[in-house]
Amino acid sequence: MEQLRDRVAVVTGAAGGIGRALALALADEGMHVVVSDVEADAVEAVAEEVRSRGRRGLGLVTDVSQRDAVEELARRTWDEFGGCHLLCNNAGVIVMGSLEDRSDLDWEWVLGVNLRGVVNGLQAFVPRMLELEGERHVVNTASISGLVAFPLVGVYTTSKYAVVGLSETLHQDLGKHGIGVSVLCPGGVQTGILKADRNRPEELGGAARAQGTVRSVAGSAGADAAELIDPAIVARAVVEGVRADDLYIITHPRYRSLLEKRHAQLMAACDTAESRGLN
Numbered sequence: 537m538e539q540l541r542d543r544v545a546v547v548t549g550a551a552g553g554i555g556r557a558l559a560l561a562l563a564d565e566g567m568h569v570v571v572s573d574v575e576a577d578a579v580e581a582v583a584e585e586v587r588s589r590g591r592r593g594l595g596l597v598t599d600v601s602q603r604d605a606v607e608e609l610a611r612r613t614w615d616e617f618g619g620c621h622l623l624c625n626n627a628g629v630i631v632m633g634s635l636e637d638r639s640d641l642d643w644e645w646v647l648g649v650n651l652r653g654v655v656n657g658l659q660a661f662v663p664r665m666l667e668l669e670g671e672r673h674v675v676n677t678a679s680i681s682g683l684v685a686f687p688l689v690g691v692y693t694t695s696k697y698a699v700v701g702l703s704e705t706l707h708q709d710l711g712k713h714g715i716g717v718s719v720l721c722p723g724g725v726q727t728g729i730l731k732a733d734r735n736r737p738e739e740l741g742g743a744a745r746a747q748g749t750v751r752s753v754a755g756s757a758g759a760d761a762a763e764l765i766d767p768a769i770v771a772r773a774v775v776e777g778v779r780a781d782d783l784y785i786i787t788h789p790r791y792r793s794l795l796e797k798r799h800a801q802l803m804a805a806c807d808t809a810e811s812r813g814l815n
């Protein structure tokens with residue numbers, strides 16, 4: 537998607553972190569932006585930042601895990617802007633800790649936002665986007681955790697592998713309609729993700745119970761602030777990736793060796809299968 541100016545973008549999870557940086561970078565490229573999040577005050581502040589850049593900015597409160605809410609987001613976008621050319625399914629949350637200790641509610645919350653949220657975006661927006669003409673694009677935010685598995689983040693990893701797989705298929709399915717698809721796979725970024733449980737609904741476990749877990753595990757896993765990059769760098773990579781129609785948007789090439797190691801293990805498994813007479 538080469539032309540961004542005067543086109544319309546929708547960004548979920550845009551009240552802070554990567555989503556906010558993305559909304560502002562897209563406004564700087566001349567896009568009108570629908571800024572969507574569960575955090576009402578912050579979402580309006582980011583919409584105002586978009587408007588202060590001379591573009592149209594609309595803040596809408598949307599819980600992406602709720603199908604009806606995402607449908608309403610699409611409906612409002614079409615009503616107010618006449619369409620969406622760039623959909624960024626970015627909202628995401630994390631729980632940490634060893635998999636055998638994770639609860640049903642952990643799974644429900646994280647898969648609800650990270651996977652169901654992307655599916656809801658797809659279901660609500662893509663049929664409408666198919667009716668538009670011209671360049672259109674979808675960006676799904678996964679993670680480096682959608683490409684390699686780290687310990688203690690198994691629920692998150694499951695959700696992000698799913699988003700990568702979904703995006704790889706979507707890229708093929710929508711390519712024939714002229715709609716591009718990218719999957720964003722960042723490593724560590726300086727955002728509020730480690731306080732994700734601030735938005736965890738009471739009926740899915742609430743914030744207080746989960747807080748200690750996320751922060752203490754992040755600390756013991758050695759999450760080092762110095763390793764984290766600025767969200768604006770990620771946003772710039774997304775703008776370039778959308779323009780170039782890249783399927784994978786990688787922001788931390790320093791993790792190349794981890795990808796190579798996984799690939800080598802898969803190739804070795806093929807060698808093993810061949811040596812056992814399979815083809």
Ligand SMILES: NC(=O)c1ccc[n+]([C@@H]2O[C@H](COP(=O)([O-])OP(=O)(O)OC[C@H]3O[C@@H](n4cnc5c(N)ncnc54)[C@H](O)[C@@H]3O)[C@@H](O)[C@H]2O)c1
Nearest residue numbers: 549551552553554574599600627628679724725727728729
């Ligand atoms: N920060 C990192 O190191 C990192 C690395 C790889 C991938 N990511 C991914 O980037 C995306 C953005 O996360 P971030 O790091 O900017 O974190 P963040 O917590 O700063 O931003 C996430 C935003 O999503 C919103 N949100 C939470 N639940 C929501 C819901 N149900 N519906 C709508 N919005 C909701 C939050 O209010 C917040 O504004 C996520 O998908 C995350 O998994 C982050």
